[in-house]
Amino acid sequence: MLLRHTSKEIVNRKALTINPAKTCQPIGAMYAALGIHGCLPHSHGSQGCCAYHRSTLTRHYKEPVMAATSSFTEGASVFGGQANLVQAIDNIFTIYDPEVIAVHTTCLSETIGDDIPQIAGKAQADGKIPAGKYVIHANTPSYTGSHVTGFASMTRAMVDYFARSSGQRSDRINIIPGYVEPSDMEEIRRIAVEMGVRIILFPDTSNVLNRPQTGRYEMFPKGGVTVEELMSTGDSRTTLALGRLASGSAARALDTRCKVPCEILDLPIGLNATDAFVDALRKAAAVSVPDTITTERGRMLDIITDMHQYFYGKKVALTGDPDQLVSLSEFLVSIDMQPIHIVTGTPGKKFETRIREITGEVPHRVNIGAPGDMFLFHQWIKNDPVDLLMGNSYVKYIARDEDIPFVRFGFPITDRIGHSYFPTVGYRGGMRLLEKILDALLDRKDRDSPEESFELVM
Amino acid sequence: MSTDVSVIHTERKDQIHRKGEGDFDLSCNRDSLAGAVSQRACVFCGSRVVLYPIADALHLVHGPIGCAAYTWDIRGALSSGPELHRMSFSTDLQERDVIFGGEEKLHKALDELIDRHAPKAAFVYSTCIVGIIGDDIETVCASVAEKKGIPVVPVQSEGFKGNKRAGYHAACKAMFRLMGTGDTSGIPILGINILGDFNLAGEMWIIKDYFRRMGIETVACITGDGRVDDLRRAHGASLNVVQCSGATMDLADMMKKSFGVPHLRVSYFGVEDMAESLYSVAHFFQDKDPGIMDRTRALVKEELSRLYPVLQEFRKALTGKKAAIYVGGAFKAFSLVRAFRLLGMQVVLVGSQTGTDEDYRELYEITDEGTIIVDDSNPLELTSFLKEKDVDVFVGGVKERPIAYKLGVGFCDHNHERKEPLEGFIGMANFAREVHSSVKSPVWRFVPRRNGRV
Known part of the structure; x- marks a missing residue:
């Protein structure tokens, strides 16, 4: 599979991303917008963007994902997307009747310079936005940041458009x-x-x-x-x-x-x-x-205590998004594992510094790619093998080719269920992660142990 | 239950027809309404799905990362050899490139990739942004081709320039540039190209084997399990056998015009269509090889004798059940309608993203009274139709599956995510099994709406 086209020799690449460990901003904005009640995300760009984001989110969640699009044509790309967006706003409120339309831009609409607040203002002035309904927006050109920054921008838009202080502090x-x-x-x-x-x-x-x-x-x-x-x-x-x-x-x-x-x-x-x-x-x-919370914590700690020998010194390669990788690396280090290859597609200097701190005590050279891609990740693994892989479904190619145990974590996960229902945050989420890591390591041990040392009790 | 008419936008009313209610005049081939939750995709998407199965070519997406990320190995187009097509290559354009242009980056990326992977050819896909900033990918491709000595073919697939069908056309134009550049010696008279099959779940291999048993050699597989060198000599074939409505028909037309290669339109889906396809190809070669008809009959007979007992079992269980179809191209829907009929099932809804006037007229001809025919539908409409018709199984793609499941309706993926071959005689058995596995699943007993009925 990927193996035969992935060389062990690493060359410095500047013009090229191979097997990305990120995707573009708009999908993150779409995902965030789905977290507003009664909201229809709207992609201001070509039809394909919206179709791709919906398909990708559907593959990950196995759920219907609704979003509308401005359906850009060649004309819109020359004369601007104002007419499309105003018409879209009108159609959406007429047919689908959401509480909020959350518009995100695309590389296309950003480059032709569409000004969303101005267009939404025009829709408002034309009476296309019913009373008590809202149009919010985030700028998410696909040529900067990644899906994570797109998510951040739409989350911020929620504040920019809605948050207000009444002068009365609540207890919330x-x-x-x-x-x-x-x-x-x-x-x-x-x-x-x-x-x-x-x-x-x-x-x-x-x-x-x-x-x-x-x-x-x-x-x-x-x-x-x-x-x-x-x-x-x-x-x-x-x-x-x-x-x-x-x-x-x-x-x-x-x-x-x-x-x-x-x-x-x-x-x-x-x-x-x-x-x-x-x-x-x-x-x-x-x-x-x-x-109750203290008990949950105690149970998580108990698992680590009971099984700590199995974590000891195990090398891990992980890929995903910066916020997740920071916490996950710290977690792995805290249970005596060694994260040695860490790759995200999202650029960030602070991320690298933080991971350096976290992995400071790891008695092994630590590779950090920010931005990196899965091709580089695979090459690092070839040059310096690990005991466990963690990352999204695309990592399964590497897991198969290199025959390394693999725990799915991150986005997208297109070939397993669970992530929608069982958390990885909190003490309970930590217990689930520990179970997954142990299952992967111990299943491998069971598979590879010679008959005479195949053990019932572990 | 009747359809909630409020979900149908006034401007879409003429894109929906109920057979038996008035004259048939379905409006289609129109741009989607802005603001629609359309199930359609873009030009790039169309080009990418057609070209991607060419396994020994380099496929470089010139654009921001998303276009490459969302099309990274999502279609199970199998290769019997190289797997280069399963990797994702992108110039990952950044703001700086958008301002100053991405040509230099593209050049460097091609240089590096061609040196490392030694592909037989490279396809360079342009995306929305490239169309806007005006990178001259034609010139870059020409200069790299000259330097590296392989064809480097630009694919004009800017997303906004139309829908998926425009993308098919761009892909055909790109492939056509390779044709006529290879050596055709050694191609037998009974040599064909198979167009419009993408080897999902290994379907191309099944079809190729049928033709082999008929005494016919396949020159180029276009594009499932495709190879660049085969494409380059494809013009030496005696016949193009073309499946699917839009994807590769343009290529067949171009080949006819420039190289005089005639074509036949076929479908490998369903028993009648599969047999008919083989017979029509046999008929074409009858003068050259008088024995071919007998061989074909023997083949069909052998396959059918294996298939029928299996189908009878499924038919017993499925008779009277209702099916809905919503697919990308309408051509596939014709075969599906006939296949469901063979299983004793009734098709109550049929629609497509990109059907033509001609397609819909044919659908109108072959469907029963009361069947809903729809162009470029959306989830609200589809939901409403599924409920109204109390459908037992829905055939569609990735975005339709969860809608069916939420309603408690069975589903069969007849798109990229099929896991079993659905083409050929064996494919019909697989299709029957898949439909059966979903329609008769005990899970539906737990769905409130169906009150214990399965």
């Missing part, structure tokens, strides 16, 4: 969960509820992209943060932003606009990061950590 805490799965958003909410903290979680794709089978199809499912909630984020006591890259910008905007102070934390993946999250929540809401 804003939590921006970051570019994580619907199951993770659900788990973050559960932890907060368990701690007795009232929160506004945005965006929130749970019950949008992990819906039950009900025999009915709803274009706008019951999940998602409501516009009303988004408006009141400006009155909240504080904001906890999980994941610097995906959530930082929205949190800072809330601080600037509405003077809601924020704390930017790592995604709560692994013991330390979850501790930090729970502690921040405890302090922010002035509550104490309930026994």
Whole structure:
């Protein structure tokens, strides 16, 4: 497969990405927008962009994904997309009747210079936006950043368009969960509820992209943060932003606009990061950590205790998005594993510095690619083999070719289920990750052990 | 239950027809309504799906990363040899390139890739942004081709320049540039090109084998399990056998015009269409090889004697069940309608993303009274039709599957994500099994809407 075309010799590439470890901004914006209740994401560009994003999200979530498009033609590309967008807004409110249309741009509409607020203003003036309905937007040209920054921009747009301060502080805490799965958003909410903290979680794709089978199809499912909630984020006591890259910008905007102070934390993946999250929540809401949460933590720790010999010294190669990789690397180091090849397609100097810190004690050379791609990732693995791979479904080619155990993690996962329903954040999510890592390592041990040392008890 | 008319936009009313209600005059081949949740894709998408199965070519996407990322090995087009087509190569254009142009980057990328992978040819896909910033990829390709001594072919697939069909055309134009450049010596009189099959789940191999048993050699597979050198000598074949409505028909036309290669339109899907296809090719060669008809009859007989007992079993279980079809090209829908009939099932909805007037008229002819015929539909309409007709199985692609499942309706992927070959006689058995596995699944008993009915 990929193996025979991937050479071991690494040459420096400047003009070329092979087997990307990222994708473009608009899909992240679309995913974030789906986390607003009653929102129809809208792709201001050619039809293909929208079709690709919907297909990719559908493959990952096995859910219907709704989004509209301006259906650019050659004419629109010459004369600008204003007519298309105004007509689209009109059609969408007439036919689909969402609460919010969340427009994101594409490389095409950015390059021809369409000004979305001006166009939305025209639609407003022409009476195309019904009372009580909203059109918001984020600029997401595909030639900068990645899907993660697209997500961050749309999340920030939620603040820019909706957050306002009434002058009255509420007792609520804003939590921006970051570019994580619907199951993770659900788990973050559960932890907060368990701690007795009232929160506004945005965006929130749970019950949008992990819906039950009900025999009915709803274009706008019951999940998602409501516009009303988004408006009141400006009155909240504080904001906890999980994941610097995906959530930082929205949190800072809330601080600037509405003077809601924020704390930017790592995604709560692994013991330390979850501790930090729970502690921040405890302090922010002035509550104490309930026994139920302490018990969960104890159980996670118990698994690590029981099985720590199996983690010892295992080398791991991981690829994914920066916020996830930061927490995951820290987690792996904390259970005595050695992340040695770490690749993200999303560029970032701060990321590299942070990973260097985290892996400072790893007694092995650590390769960090930011930006890197899966071709480079594979080459590193060939030159310096590992015991475990972690990454999205595309990593399975490498796992097969190099015969290395593999745990699926990240986006997209197109060949397994679970990520929509079972979180990897929090203590429970940590337990699930530990189980997955152990299953992969121990299944391999079982497979490869000679008969005489094939063990029943592990 | 009747369809909720509020989901149908006024401007779309003439793109939907119910057979038996008034004269048939379906509007199609129109740009999608802005703001539609259309199931359609773009020019680039069309070009990419057609060319991608050419396994020993380099496929370089000149544009921002998304276009390459979303098309990275998502279509199971199998290769019996090289696997270069399964990698994703992109110039990953950045803001700087958009401002100053991406030609130099493209040049460098091609240099490096051709040196490392030694492909037989390179296809360079242009994307929306390239069309806007005006990179001259034609010149870059020509200069690299000269330097490296392989064909470097630009594919004019800027996304906004139309829908998928325009992309098929661009792909055909690109392939046509290779034709006539190879040595045709040694090609037998009974030599054909197979066009419009992409070797999903190995379907090309099944079809190629049928032709082999008839005494016919395949010169070029276009494009499933395709090879550059075969394309270069494809003009030496006596006949182009073309499947599918839009994807490669343009290429067959170009080859006819320039090289005088005649073509036959066929379908490998369903028993009647499959047999008919083989007979029509046999008929074409009858003068050259009088024994070919007998061999073909023997082949069909042998295959059918194996297939019928299997089909009878499925037919028993499926008779009276209702099917809905929504596919990319309408041509596939003709065969599907007939195949469902063979299984005793009724087609109550049929539609496509890119059907032509001619396509829809033919659909109108072969469907039953009351069948809904629709062009460029959207999820709300489809949902409403599925409920109204109380459908048992929906045939569609990736975006339609979860809609069917949410409603508690069975599904069969007749698109990129098929896992079993659905073409050929064996394919009909697989199709019947797939439909059966979904229609008769006990899971539907748990779906509230169906009240324990399966």
